[in-house]
Amino acid sequence: MKPAPFTYHAPAGGDEAVGLLAELGEEAKAIAGGQSLVPMLALRLAAFGHLVDLRRLDELRGIERRGDGTVWIGAGTTQATVQRSDEVRAAVPLLARATPLIGHFQIRSRGTVGGSLAHADSAAEYPAVALTLDAELEALSPRGRRTIPAERFLTGMWSTALAEDELLTGVNFPVWKGRCGFAVEEFARRSGDFAIAGATVALRVDGDGRLDRCAIGLFGLGATAIRARGTEAALIGSDPAEADAEEIVRSATEGLDSVPSDLHGSAPYRTRVGAAMVTRAWRRAVQEALHG
Amino acid sequence: MTRTVGDATYVGTRTLRVEDLRLLTGTGTYVDDVIRPGMLHACFVRSPMARARILGIDVSEASQLDGVHAVFVAQDLNPGVREQWYTLNGPDDPDTPRPPLAEGEVRFVGDPVAMVVADDRYIAEDAAELVVVDYDPLPPVVDYATALDSTESVHADRPGNLVGQLGGRPMADLEPVFENAPHVVSQTVYQQSHGPVPMETRGIVAEWAAAGGEMTIWAATQSPHEVRSFCARLLGIAEHRVRVVMRDTGGGFGQKVLPQREDMCVMLAATKLPAALKWIEDRQEHLLAAGQARHEHGEARMAFDDDGRILAATLDHVQDAGAYPTPSPVQSGVAVGMLFPGPYRIPEGTFSSRFVFSNTSGRVAYRGPWQYESMARETLLDTAARQLCLDPVELRRRNMLSRDELPTANFNGMPYDHISPRETFEQALKMLDYEAFRREQARAREQGRYLGVGTCTYVEPTAGATPFHATEGATIRIEPSGKVNVYVAGGSCGNSLETTVVQLTADALGAAIEDVSTVQGDTAVTPYGAGTGGSRSGPMTAGAIARTAGELRERILAIAAHKLEVPAEEVEFIRGRATSKRSGGAGLTLAEIADIAYYQVHALPPGVPAGLEASGRYHTPHLMIWANATHVCTCEVDVVTGEVTLLRYIVSEDCGPMINPSVVEGQIFGGTVQGIGGALYEHLAYDEDGNPVSTTFMDYLLPTATEVPVIEVGHVETPSPGPGGYKGVGEGGAIGSAPAVVNAVADALAPFGVRISRLPLTPSSIVGLLEEARARQAVTR
Known part of the structure; x- marks a missing residue:
């Protein structure tokens, strides 16, 4: 279980990251927590010439209550961080309740919100939560930023509306009141x-x-x-x-x-x-x- | 011999494990921790097909990859085999084929076809992807249950796919009993293929020193001496020119008792390479090719009189051998039939066992390899109880052997003695409070909740005296400082054998336990031994240590008596200190005695040799030492999802006096969890084309801490006739647990008329059983 050779990139910002993805094309893959990608690489079920590591992208991390009645969660925020968040528990209870069901605590310590959504396994919890709450997903590409409703983001098994050079940067979860x-x-x-x-x-x-x-x-x-x-x-x-x-x-x-x-x-x-x-x-x- | 020599200061106590500091701090030395100068790494090219002719293998591109040293195919390695047989079976036993690399035909998905040797494992794997094998697919024989009728043969020289068959008296002899019996109950339970899946996969490092003609091997093994014997025969070199070292092995469970085909490849290739060669199996390879176990079924039948007393029993048993079993399954597989009567009074009966090749991973030994005897018998008894409208506990009470009937022999001639099945059965039921559980079950059913209870009681041969296993040696060296090293063959895979040996030695000598250490697993320095397996290490090492320490203790007492000027029989030697009432407060430490033995030889009493070291060898006069236990399990089944939740798990066991209760209970816990896995989770499954479908731990499901309840253990102590009265306890947990769990589920679902015939009991299979039962009842109505 040793992955095929690849070149490792660790961009310092989102624009650099999507620039790399655009430049390297289908040979490149973004890696966040690696909880799905690394096993596939190790088993050689997948091989990429380049891995673009998102770990230095601080702009992808965080949980913020926004004025528009949503909670923004950075795509690089770990599931463990979501699980510990009082803000999420109070404002987006469904997300808080779904989080402990993801894998084991070791997986949640590395696995990210964006990674789970972008991997788009049909049996995963976060895509279902995003879809149920009508979340909006933010994406960045060399062409700029756009917002994609969860409904249109999930296009099939392990496939999403993200373009090859597009990075999921965050998710806006509507806060339900009443x-x-x-x-x-x-x-x-x-x-x-x-x-x-x-x-x-x-x-x-x-x-x-x-x-x-x-x-x-x-x-x-x-x-x-x-x-x-x-x-x-x-x-x-x-x-x-x-x-x-x-x-x-x-x-x-x-x-x-x-x-x-x-x-x-x-x-x-x-x-x-x-x-x-x-x-x-x-x-x-x-x-x-x-x-x- | 009923007790080890000396007073029991440490034996019987929960002495902390001497292995734990290094194992729990991550500083153990497993085979992958072994690094040799210039070491090379192997990766196997494995068949993606269940059965195919090999038309050609092109290694040219792989060979040219930078960092690749060699790519071996069958014609490079296989002609190097001089002899290959296992000591347990001997050279004349009709064996099954075992080519190092596949020759001409591949016979299961995972069959090793070529071996790449490179500077590191990454390069080896890159090169393995460049090896081009031209396969011509052949129709595979996937299902062993229909393989005997197949026109296709797994091995061309074995038409009909029969490895062998054995049995007792002819089934026809029993027909009159069954025809005239008031009640006959029969059923067939098909048990799925399991993998032993130790945490540490297989692995080996082989280093050939051509100039001296010496081979050194580091291996993940249960039996370093068997690896040595096997390697010497394989390569045609003298046994004493091979050294095998194993320090820590991370689980074996029977799978690591014998070297397999990949090990042969590494041994053969090492003689052609300038440096050591390492192969570490990865988890996917392991689930593909390290072997399968437990895959079998049998039609079990019992005849009863009107009082529910068993009149006769038969078992018609068929077992999957896979393509390349290790070893041939006939000798070990016959135990299923021999032990089928279990701890019950059954006047007559017989069995037939057939062993069948299939195009799947080869059968290997797995903790309690004959476990199916308990599965067949104990599930049949529960079915019989339902049919006879008797409580399953009551049915067992009417038929279970009691102590006053011993010694006795079962209908196959297996001689039982020193066992306590009724005592463990009653103890376990009492721990549960069986009557209270039945009341709770009735109340729950009224609320639409389905609880069940299942039991399994078995007798188990331990420390068997096959020619390979019948002796064990020990060497004890008391060094000049008074520190003690005890050398035994070892083979511990987490079995706490170091702790056991240290406890036994400290007591047998009278030494302080902190002064005793042990060296195991290095054939260059330890006495020959068969290793761990067959639940033998407790009784056998106890015998070897008692014999060796007894001799040293006499010398210790003689030296002390001489120095203290009192008769030897008046010397007390406990916790490393010799004293005598007559000498007042004066005494001698073991260090002072050792100093005399090594440095003041003039002060030794007449006839006592210099130094304090001895070797001794125990050979057992007992064909086997019987242990027994009862498992009781309760569960709740969610009849919507099919989920089984285990509620309580109780084991009452009789392994004689315990050397260390914590070690005994650890063995029981581990084995029990493996059986729970077998009943509910684990399935080394193949699709119809022979493709394995559980090649990662996402599909091969092992029970984890969240699936297993607290295991409650009760002890009954019936001394064996062997050393210390000890009995083996390594395998039992894995024998009794799966049948108890299956019976508990069947009991929970009894109101629906469910009949269990296939394992494992996955949630979807339970829903299927409920739907089947509903359909059957709809027809009946």
Whole structure:
């Protein structure tokens, strides 16, 4: 398990980094925490002539409450930092609750927010959280900066809207205010393994106890994390205490057509587990929204 | 011999491990820590196909890469083999093929085809990617269960893929009993392939000194002397010209008892190279090619009378040997059938075992290699209890052997004695509070929660007296300063053998434990020994140390008596100090006695030789020493996701008096966790084309601290007839745990009518079992 030869670059700033990516083209790969990339290199499942290390890019690190009602998290912020953050726990509870489910603490100590999103594994937690909360992702390239909604960022298994010379620099998570409930549930073979299937639920009720905002995310059940938008739309205006959980689950998981299948579970099994996770997450989120 | 000589000051106590300071501070010396001048590094080119003809191998590009010293293929290395056989099996045993590199045909994914030697491992791997092998694919024999009927042969000279078969009396003999019995219960449980997966993978460094014709090997091994014997035979050089050194080995579990094909390649290649050659297996290679175990199934059958008493039992057993087993599985595999009756009163029965080649990684030994006997028997007993509407504990109580029936022999003639199955069974149930658990289970079911309890009770042969294993030697040197070194063959892979030997020696001599150290694992200085394996090291080293220390102790007492001017029988020698009541407060330290022995030889009593060193060798008169244990496990099954959560895990074991309870419990914990892994997580799986699908730890799942409950241990102490009354305890945990876990899951799912026939019990397989049972019941209705 020794990687093929590569040239190591450690740019000092974002512009230098994207300049290198542009110059070196498809032979180059950005490396942050390396928790997915390094094993692939070691196993020689992937080989790159150049690695562009982002560790010196301080501008990619940090957690900031912004005036526009969002929390900005730098792409290079480690998952361990997110897990320890009071700001995240208070303002973006779903992200805080999903973080301990990522790998083990050693992995979270090196793994980064941006790395997880840019790697875009369909069974990973952060893409599902970003999608569920309608986060906006910031990218930098030699052509400048742009913002990409999570929905458009995730384009397929291990693929994103980022161009070859584009770097994910940060994520803006909207802060939900009011009577909200958030829950993430996942099932993995062992604690720390990639989920067989998981679900995220975020919802808000109005003064009459009716849903005025609702997002249901699924992960491990397709090529990317998925939103159950039809189910969400049907629920707006309803009383969540009265909702038929079985019907929500049925509607959220019907029509899944690219559920993966492997040693750890067939597609029908993963769908069954996904349904159970939606049920459990829904109940917890409703409980929190209605009763705190 | 019931006790080691001298008073037991240290034996029986939780003496802290002498290995721990270096192992826990990261300063152990594993084979990859060995660095030799100019050392070269090997990397294997391995087959990506389960079965293919090799039409050609082009090494030209690889050979030209900067830093590459050689690229070897079969015709370069294989003709160098003079003899290759394992001491355990002997030269005349019908063996299975074992070419160093694949010749003409590859037979599993991972089969070594070529070996690249380079300045470092990175270059070797770069070059390995440049070796071009032209394969002509052949249809593989992937599933051993259908291999006997296949028209394809894993080895062309073994049509039908049968390695061998063995059995007891003809099955037909038992038919009248089964035909006339009020109840017959049978089932087949298919157990998946496991890997032993030690934390340290395989590895070896071989350094050839051509001028002197000497080979020095550093190896990750359980048996340095077997590596030496094997290398001497392989290369046709004298045994005493080979030196094998192992300092720390990071787990073996049976996989490292014998050198394998890659080790042969390194030994052969080293004689052609100007410097030492190192090969360290990486984890992916390990999961591809280091070997598989536990892959087998059997139709187990029992006949019962109306009171639930067993009338007869049979086992029709089939085991996967893979393509290149290490060693041939026939000799060790027959133990499955021989031990199948377990600790039960079974008047008659028989077994048949067949061993079958397949195009998969070769079978290797794995902690309790015959474990399937317990899996087949204990799961069948639970199924029988459900069919007979008896509590499984009650069914066992009616059939389990008790002490007053000993000695006895099982229906295969295995002679049991000095065991306590009923005592461990009752102790474990009491620790659980079995009746209370059943009440809790009933309450939980009312709430739609499914709890289960499973047990497994087994008897286990330890310290067996095969010709290879029947003796063990020790050399003890008390140096002039009074410090003691004890030399034994070693082979410790985390088994605490250094601590054990230090404790035993300190007590057997009467020395202070801080004055005793041990040297192990270097064939140049230690007495010959078979190494760790077969749960032998406790009883066998105890025998060797008792014999050797006994002689030295007599000399110590004689010198002290002479100096103190009292009769030898009046001298007390404890914790390194000799005293006598008659000599008042006067006494002698071991250092003072050693000083006399080495530097004041004129002051030695008549007939006592100078110096204080001795060698002794124990040979066991016991064919085997029996140990036994009961495992009890409780679990909860989530019937939506299929997740199994273990709640409590209890082991009651009888390994005789314990040399060190912490070491005993450590062995039990480790083995138990491996069995839990086998029941629920680990699967060295292949797809239909023979491609391995669990080649990293993301797919080959080992249980971690979060999956395993606290393991509670109870002890029953029945001395063996061997040295100190000790029994082996290394393997048992791995035998009893998987069947207990499987029974617990089956018990939890009993209300659904679930029948378990395939392992492991993954969440998805449990959901599948529930769906099967539901479909079956729908049909019945």
